[in-house]
Amino acid sequence: MEHLETKPLVVVKLSPKISQEAVDWLIKRITSDKQDGGCQLEVELVKEDNLLYISASKNRLLYGAEIVGLKKEYKDGSMREFYFSDGSNFKKFEDDEFLLESEAHYIIKIELDGLRAKDEKCIPGHPSVHLYPGKSIFRRMESKQLITDLFALHNRRALNRLRLEWYRNIDPKLSSPLDSVREYFGDTISIYFAFLNFYTVGLVPLVLYGLLVWFLGLNAWQVDDNWSLAAVHVLWSAVLLEMWNRKSNELSYKWGSLGLKEWEEPRSGFRGELGINEITQRQEPTYPYWKRYIRMYFISLPIVIVCLAMAVWLMFYYFSWEFYLMEKFANETGFWVPLLKNAPSVTYSILIIIANALYRSLAEYLTDQENHRLESTYQNHLISKILLFHFANSFLCLFYIAFIYEDMRMLRMTLRNLFIVHMVISQAMETLLPYWQYKIRSRNINTTNNVHARANVDHERTELSIAEQTQRELKREVYSGTFDDYLELWLQFGYVVLFSCVYPPAALFALLNNIVEERSDAFKMSNVFRRPFGYRTSGIGAWQTAFQALSYLAVISNLALIFNSPKFLEWFYKTVPSATPTTVLMTFLVLEHVLLFARYCVSMLIPTVPRWVKVETGKLNYWSMQALKKQRSEHLRPTQVIRRSLGAINAFNNNNPRPSSAN
Amino acid sequence: MEHLETKPLVVVKLSPKISQEAVDWLIKRITSDKQDGGCQLEVELVKEDNLLYISASKNRLLYGAEIVGLKKEYKDGSMREFYFSDGSNFKKFEDDEFLLESEAHYIIKIELDGLRAKDEKCIPGHPSVHLYPGKSIFRRMESKQLITDLFALHNRRALNRLRLEWYRNIDPKLSSPLDSVREYFGDTISIYFAFLNFYTVGLVPLVLYGLLVWFLGLNAWQVDDNWSLAAVHVLWSAVLLEMWNRKSNELSYKWGSLGLKEWEEPRSGFRGELGINEITQRQEPTYPYWKRYIRMYFISLPIVIVCLAMAVWLMFYYFSWEFYLMEKFANETGFWVPLLKNAPSVTYSILIIIANALYRSLAEYLTDQENHRLESTYQNHLISKILLFHFANSFLCLFYIAFIYEDMRMLRMTLRNLFIVHMVISQAMETLLPYWQYKIRSRNINTTNNVHARANVDHERTELSIAEQTQRELKREVYSGTFDDYLELWLQFGYVVLFSCVYPPAALFALLNNIVEERSDAFKMSNVFRRPFGYRTSGIGAWQTAFQALSYLAVISNLALIFNSPKFLEWFYKTVPSATPTTVLMTFLVLEHVLLFARYCVSMLIPTVPRWVKVETGKLNYWSMQALKKQRSEHLRPTQVIRRSLGAINAFNNNNPRPSSAN
Structure with missing residues (x-):
C-alpha cells in the first residue's frame, strides 16, 4: 500500500x-x-x-x-x-x-x-x-x-474535541457549539442544530406562560378559557419564525453561504446535453427550463393531487368504519369488542406508515425527473411534495374531528395520542435504536478486531490506522440527511400551535423532547453515522415556508376552536342578545381576516435581514460593481478572465507535480 | 446676456x-x-x-x-x-x-x-x-x-416629433411610443404610460367577454347569474397584474433602472448630519434608522389610524343621517323634500373632498418627517398612507351597503353614481380644464408677445428665442407627478373588480375612459405642463401592491356577493336540502380560503422576472464578482478606486477649462 x-x-x-x-x-x-x-x-x-x-x-x-x-x-x-x-x-x-x-x-x-x-x-x-x-x-x-x-x-481527534464541547460538557449550556459543528459537519447539519436550538429555547417562555396560567388556577387545561393561551401561542409562533429568519440570515452571512447564486455548480443528479452556462460561460450540462415546467405542472402536480385525494379518501373511509363499529358495538361487551373497536385506527395507522413510505419514493422519483439544476431547488420541491402528503395524513383528521364532528373530547384525546405516540416512537427510533446499534457495533469491534481495546472503555479515543478506521466506518449507518429531523420538528410544531388551546401541555412535552433530541442527535452524528459531506446552504429553505404555513393556519384553527367552544358561545349570546349563528360566523369571518392581516404585518415589521448584514452585502455588491467598471475600462473581457483562470491552474500544475497515483 | x-x-x-x-x-x-x-x-x-x-x-x-x-x-x-x-x-x-x-x-x-x-x-x-x-x-x-x-x-423640436408620434398620428396604434416618451420625459412618466396602456389593452378581452355574455342573452346585467362574470373578473385581475409585473421588470431592464440600489443618491429632502455612507464610503447626510422607525410607528401610524377612524365615523354618521331623513320624509311630498333628502349625500361628498385634501397634506408632512433616504421609499410610504384613507372614503361605504344593509339595488345605484361621477369629474378636470387653460394661454401669448404668430395656427412650431420660450414655460402649470393619475386608475380598477357582478358595464366605461385618458394625458404632458425632471424608477412601486390588494379583496367581495344573491341561495337550498344559514356561511368560508390560496398560486406560477432578464442580470452579477476577485488579487483597495475617480475628475478639469460663469 x-x-x-x-x-x-x-x-x-x-x-x-x-x-x-x-x-x-x-x-x-x-x-x-x-x-x-x-x-x-x-x-x-x-x-x-x-x-x-x-x-x-x-x-x-x-x-x-x-x-x-x-x-x-x-x-x-x-x-x-x-x-x-x-x-x-x-x-x-x-x-x-x-x-x-x-x-x-x-x-x-x-x-x-x-x-x-x-x-x-x-x-x-x-x-x-x-x-x-x-x-x-x-x-x-x-x-x-x-x-x-x-x-x-471522520477525523477522530477533531471528533473527540467536538464531542467534549457538544454533549459531554458538564455545565449545561443553552446552545450547541454551532461554529464547531459547522467546522466538522458543514452548513446543512449546523443550520439544523441552530434551528433546533433556537426553537427549543424559544419554547421556554411559552412553557413558562402556560405554567403560570396553570398555577394561577386559571383553569388553563380547559378549552373554554384558553383564548389567552391560544393568542399567546399564535403570536409566539409568528415572532419565533420571523426571528429565526433573521437569525438564519445572520448565520448564513457569517458562514459565507448567504445569497448562493445561480452560478452554483449543478447537482450531481442534474443531467442534460453538454452546453455553455449562459451566465458563467463555463461548460456544463444544460436542460431546457420549459421541459422542467412541463414535468412539474403536467406530470408531478396531477400525480401529487391524486395521491392527496387518495389520502383524504382513506381518512374518510377510516372515519366511517370507526363510527360504524362504534355504533354497532356500542352496547355489546365481550372479549373481542375492544380489539374490534380498535381495528380501524390500528389498520389506519399501519396504512399511513406504508403510504408515507411509498409516497416518499414516488416524490423522490418525480422530483428527480424534474431535473432541477441546483441541490437547493431539488430539496425545496421534494420537501413541498412530501409535506403536503404528511399534512393530509397527520393534521387533516384533527381538523375533521374539530370542525366537522365538533367533538372536543375526541379531539383532545386524538391530539394527545398522536403527539405522544409520535414523540415516543421517534425518540425510540432516534435515540435508543442508534445507541443500541452503537453498543453492538462497539462490542463486535472489541471482540473481533482489537483485543487490547476491550480493556479500554473509551475506545473512541484509541489511535487507529486508516485501514482499521475505514473498516469501522464502513460498518456505520449512512446518514440520510436532515429531512427526517426537520419533518419531526414540523409535525411537533403543528401539534403545539394548531390546537394549542385544546392540549396546552404539548409545549412542555415538546420542550422536554427537544432537550433530549438535541443531545441524542449530537450523539448520533458523532457515534452512529458515517460522516456526511458538508454541503452549503443558506438557511432551512422550504422548511421556513412550511413552518410559516402552519403558523398562519394556527391563526385560523385556534380562532375557530374558540368560536366553537360552548363557554364562548354562551358569553357571546349573552353579550349580543340579538345574535344568531350567522352573526357568530360573520364575527368569526371578520376577526379571522383581521388576525391573518395582523399576522402578515408581524412578518413585515420584523426585517428579515439584520441591518449590519444588509450593509455588508451592500458594500460587497457596490465594490464589485465598481471593480467591474474599472476592469472594463482596462479592456479586460470576461473571456480573458477565463483564460487567466486556466492560466492559473496551469501555473499550479507546473509548480506542483502530482505524485504518481496508480497502485 | x-x-x-x-x-x-x-x-x-x-x-x-x-x-x-x-x-x-x-x-x-x-x-x-x-x-x-x-x-x-x-x-x-x-x-x-x-x-x-x-x-x-x-x-x-x-x-x-x-x-x-x-x-x-x-x-x-x-x-x-x-x-x-x-x-x-x-x-x-x-x-x-x-x-x-x-x-x-x-x-x-x-x-x-x-x-x-x-x-x-x-x-x-x-x-x-x-x-x-x-x-x-x-x-x-x-x-x-x-x-x-x-x-x-422643453426641446421644441423633439417635442413636436414626439407629439406626431404620440397622439397626432392618424393610424390609431394600440400603444404609446414608450421609448420616445422615456427619451423625452424619463422613467417615471413613461412607466405610467406603459401601465396605463397595458391596463387599457388588458381591459379589451374583459369587455369582449362581457359583451358576449350580454349578446347571448345570459341576462348578464343581473347580479344573480353573474357568478361566471365575477370569476372571469377576478381571474383577469390576477393575471393582468402578474403579467404587468413581468412587463414592468422587462421595461425596467431595458431602460436600465432594474435593481436600483441602496447606494442611490439620497433624495433632496433627506436631512441629517454629514457622515460617511457605510456602503459607498462617500460623504453624505446620515440619519439613524431607529429614529425613522420611531417616527413611523409611534407618530405616523397612530395619527393615520385616528384619521381612518374619523373617516369611518363620518361614513356611519352619514348613513344614519341619510336613513333618518329617508324614514322621516318617506311619505311626505313637497318642494323641499328632494333637496332635504339629498342633503346628506351632498354634504358627505363635499366633506370627503375636503378631508382628502387635508389628509393629503398631513400625509405628506408625516412622510417628510420620517426622513426617508430614497425618493422611492418616500413615495411608497406616502402612497400607502394616502391609499388607506382613499380606500376608507371610496370603497368602505360600498362594502357597508353590500354586506351590512344587503341592499343590492342601492349598491348598484351607488356604485354606478360613484363610478360615473368619478369618471366625468376626472375627465373634465384632466382634459377640458387643461385644454381650456392651454387655449387661453396660447391666445395670451399670441396677443401680447408675438403679433406674427397670430396668423400661424400651429404656433408650437414657431422657432422661439430661449428667453421667449422661458417666459412661455413659466406660464405653464407645474406637473405635480404621477400620483393623481395612478390614484384615478386605482379607484377605477376598484370599481371594476370589487363588485363586478353588480355593475358589469364598468369595464366597458373604464376602457372608453382610458382610451381618452391616454390621449389627454399625452396632450397635457406636451402642451399644458412644464417639462418635469426625468426621475429613474424600476416599476410602479407601491402602486403594484395597492392594485394587488384590490385584486385579493375582489376575490372575497365577489364571492360574498354571489353568496348573498337570492337566486344563488335558492339554488343552494334546493341542492342541499339540509342546509342552514350556517352551512351557507361555512361553505363560503371554505371556498373563500380555497380561492384566496388559488389567487396566491397564480402569482407564484407566473415568474415575476422574465427568464432572459434573469440571465442578463445574473451574468452581470457574476462577472462583477469575478472582476472584484481579480481586482483584489491586484491589491487595489476600494479607497484606491475612490482616489482614481477623483483623479479622473481632476484630469477632466485640466482638460476642460470651464467658461467664466458670472454675469
Whole structure:
C-alpha cells in the first residue's frame, strides 16, 4: 500500500465485480488535469479491500475553494469569495486549518460529482453501463452498483474535541457549539442544530406562560378559557419564525453561504446535453427550463393531487368504519369488542406508515425527473411534495374531528395520542435504536478486531490506522440527511400551535423532547453515522415556508376552536342578545381576516435581514460593481478572465507535480 | 446676456427679493469643482429676468452619468452601468444623443439637489435663512421662496416629433411610443404610460367577454347569474397584474433602472448630519434608522389610524343621517323634500373632498418627517398612507351597503353614481380644464408677445428665442407627478373588480375612459405642463401592491356577493336540502380560503422576472464578482478606486477649462 502525500479525506468503496479496466480508467479520470476534464485529485488504491482513498494537497484545495466560490473572512472582517492569488489578505490564511475539513470534503465531493463523461459510450469493461457526454460518472457508477460507498472519513481527534464541547460538557449550556459543528459537519447539519436550538429555547417562555396560567388556577387545561393561551401561542409562533429568519440570515452571512447564486455548480443528479452556462460561460450540462415546467405542472402536480385525494379518501373511509363499529358495538361487551373497536385506527395507522413510505419514493422519483439544476431547488420541491402528503395524513383528521364532528373530547384525546405516540416512537427510533446499534457495533469491534481495546472503555479515543478506521466506518449507518429531523420538528410544531388551546401541555412535552433530541442527535452524528459531506446552504429553505404555513393556519384553527367552544358561545349570546349563528360566523369571518392581516404585518415589521448584514452585502455588491467598471475600462473581457483562470491552474500544475497515483 | 457654451437645460427663477450676495454665492457654489463641494456646472445669469440658466458640456454630463450610476446599452446588448473611460464600448457612444435629454436633466437635478451646505450658517445676505452642514441648499432656498421655480426646458423640436408620434398620428396604434416618451420625459412618466396602456389593452378581452355574455342573452346585467362574470373578473385581475409585473421588470431592464440600489443618491429632502455612507464610503447626510422607525410607528401610524377612524365615523354618521331623513320624509311630498333628502349625500361628498385634501397634506408632512433616504421609499410610504384613507372614503361605504344593509339595488345605484361621477369629474378636470387653460394661454401669448404668430395656427412650431420660450414655460402649470393619475386608475380598477357582478358595464366605461385618458394625458404632458425632471424608477412601486390588494379583496367581495344573491341561495337550498344559514356561511368560508390560496398560486406560477432578464442580470452579477476577485488579487483597495475617480475628475478639469460663469 503506497502512501498518499496528504491525509486521505474521502473513501470510495468499489464493488468486487468491477473490472480492472474500469478501475484504471476511473483513477485516470480522477487524477487527470482539470483542462482535460479530470478532477486533478490524488488517489490511492487499496486493491485487497477494493478501496480508493482520495485526497488533495492544500494548494489544490485552495484552488478548488476558488472554483466553487467559497466565502471566507477577509482581513477587514467581511465575508468574501476566496481568490487564490489574493489569499494572503484573508484571515488565518497561513493556518493549516484555513480551509475547514468540512469545506475540503465539500470541494472534493463537488469535484467528484462534476466528473462527467466526455466521449465515452460506456464505463470501460462494462459495456452495459452506458454513458453520454455530460453524464456524471460517479452517479452512474453508484446507480449501477459499481461503486457501493462514498463517504468522508471522520477525523477522530477533531471528533473527540467536538464531542467534549457538544454533549459531554458538564455545565449545561443553552446552545450547541454551532461554529464547531459547522467546522466538522458543514452548513446543512449546523443550520439544523441552530434551528433546533433556537426553537427549543424559544419554547421556554411559552412553557413558562402556560405554567403560570396553570398555577394561577386559571383553569388553563380547559378549552373554554384558553383564548389567552391560544393568542399567546399564535403570536409566539409568528415572532419565533420571523426571528429565526433573521437569525438564519445572520448565520448564513457569517458562514459565507448567504445569497448562493445561480452560478452554483449543478447537482450531481442534474443531467442534460453538454452546453455553455449562459451566465458563467463555463461548460456544463444544460436542460431546457420549459421541459422542467412541463414535468412539474403536467406530470408531478396531477400525480401529487391524486395521491392527496387518495389520502383524504382513506381518512374518510377510516372515519366511517370507526363510527360504524362504534355504533354497532356500542352496547355489546365481550372479549373481542375492544380489539374490534380498535381495528380501524390500528389498520389506519399501519396504512399511513406504508403510504408515507411509498409516497416518499414516488416524490423522490418525480422530483428527480424534474431535473432541477441546483441541490437547493431539488430539496425545496421534494420537501413541498412530501409535506403536503404528511399534512393530509397527520393534521387533516384533527381538523375533521374539530370542525366537522365538533367533538372536543375526541379531539383532545386524538391530539394527545398522536403527539405522544409520535414523540415516543421517534425518540425510540432516534435515540435508543442508534445507541443500541452503537453498543453492538462497539462490542463486535472489541471482540473481533482489537483485543487490547476491550480493556479500554473509551475506545473512541484509541489511535487507529486508516485501514482499521475505514473498516469501522464502513460498518456505520449512512446518514440520510436532515429531512427526517426537520419533518419531526414540523409535525411537533403543528401539534403545539394548531390546537394549542385544546392540549396546552404539548409545549412542555415538546420542550422536554427537544432537550433530549438535541443531545441524542449530537450523539448520533458523532457515534452512529458515517460522516456526511458538508454541503452549503443558506438557511432551512422550504422548511421556513412550511413552518410559516402552519403558523398562519394556527391563526385560523385556534380562532375557530374558540368560536366553537360552548363557554364562548354562551358569553357571546349573552353579550349580543340579538345574535344568531350567522352573526357568530360573520364575527368569526371578520376577526379571522383581521388576525391573518395582523399576522402578515408581524412578518413585515420584523426585517428579515439584520441591518449590519444588509450593509455588508451592500458594500460587497457596490465594490464589485465598481471593480467591474474599472476592469472594463482596462479592456479586460470576461473571456480573458477565463483564460487567466486556466492560466492559473496551469501555473499550479507546473509548480506542483502530482505524485504518481496508480497502485 | 453672455451665452453659455452649450444649450441651457435647466432654468432657475430667482425671487426678486434675493440679495446680490446670495446670487453670487449660489453661482459660485454651482460652478465650483466637485472636490470643493460644488456641482461643476455652467451657469448664465439673466439679471433683468432674475433667471439662472444651467447647462453642462457633454463630457461633464458623461461624468455625471458615471457618478449617478446610469445604465446604458453595452456593445454586447446588455445594460451596464456607464463608465467614462470605457465609453467607447457602449452603443451609440459617438452619437450626440447618447445621453438622452431626460437623462441630462436628471443628472443636473441630482447635482443641484446634492449641493449641500458646508460650513455656511445661513444663505449669504439672508441671515434668517439658516443652513447647517449637509443641508440641501436648493431645498432650503425653495422652501424660503428665494428660488421660486426650477424646471427643465422643453426641446421644441423633439417635442413636436414626439407629439406626431404620440397622439397626432392618424393610424390609431394600440400603444404609446414608450421609448420616445422615456427619451423625452424619463422613467417615471413613461412607466405610467406603459401601465396605463397595458391596463387599457388588458381591459379589451374583459369587455369582449362581457359583451358576449350580454349578446347571448345570459341576462348578464343581473347580479344573480353573474357568478361566471365575477370569476372571469377576478381571474383577469390576477393575471393582468402578474403579467404587468413581468412587463414592468422587462421595461425596467431595458431602460436600465432594474435593481436600483441602496447606494442611490439620497433624495433632496433627506436631512441629517454629514457622515460617511457605510456602503459607498462617500460623504453624505446620515440619519439613524431607529429614529425613522420611531417616527413611523409611534407618530405616523397612530395619527393615520385616528384619521381612518374619523373617516369611518363620518361614513356611519352619514348613513344614519341619510336613513333618518329617508324614514322621516318617506311619505311626505313637497318642494323641499328632494333637496332635504339629498342633503346628506351632498354634504358627505363635499366633506370627503375636503378631508382628502387635508389628509393629503398631513400625509405628506408625516412622510417628510420620517426622513426617508430614497425618493422611492418616500413615495411608497406616502402612497400607502394616502391609499388607506382613499380606500376608507371610496370603497368602505360600498362594502357597508353590500354586506351590512344587503341592499343590492342601492349598491348598484351607488356604485354606478360613484363610478360615473368619478369618471366625468376626472375627465373634465384632466382634459377640458387643461385644454381650456392651454387655449387661453396660447391666445395670451399670441396677443401680447408675438403679433406674427397670430396668423400661424400651429404656433408650437414657431422657432422661439430661449428667453421667449422661458417666459412661455413659466406660464405653464407645474406637473405635480404621477400620483393623481395612478390614484384615478386605482379607484377605477376598484370599481371594476370589487363588485363586478353588480355593475358589469364598468369595464366597458373604464376602457372608453382610458382610451381618452391616454390621449389627454399625452396632450397635457406636451402642451399644458412644464417639462418635469426625468426621475429613474424600476416599476410602479407601491402602486403594484395597492392594485394587488384590490385584486385579493375582489376575490372575497365577489364571492360574498354571489353568496348573498337570492337566486344563488335558492339554488343552494334546493341542492342541499339540509342546509342552514350556517352551512351557507361555512361553505363560503371554505371556498373563500380555497380561492384566496388559488389567487396566491397564480402569482407564484407566473415568474415575476422574465427568464432572459434573469440571465442578463445574473451574468452581470457574476462577472462583477469575478472582476472584484481579480481586482483584489491586484491589491487595489476600494479607497484606491475612490482616489482614481477623483483623479479622473481632476484630469477632466485640466482638460476642460470651464467658461467664466458670472454675469
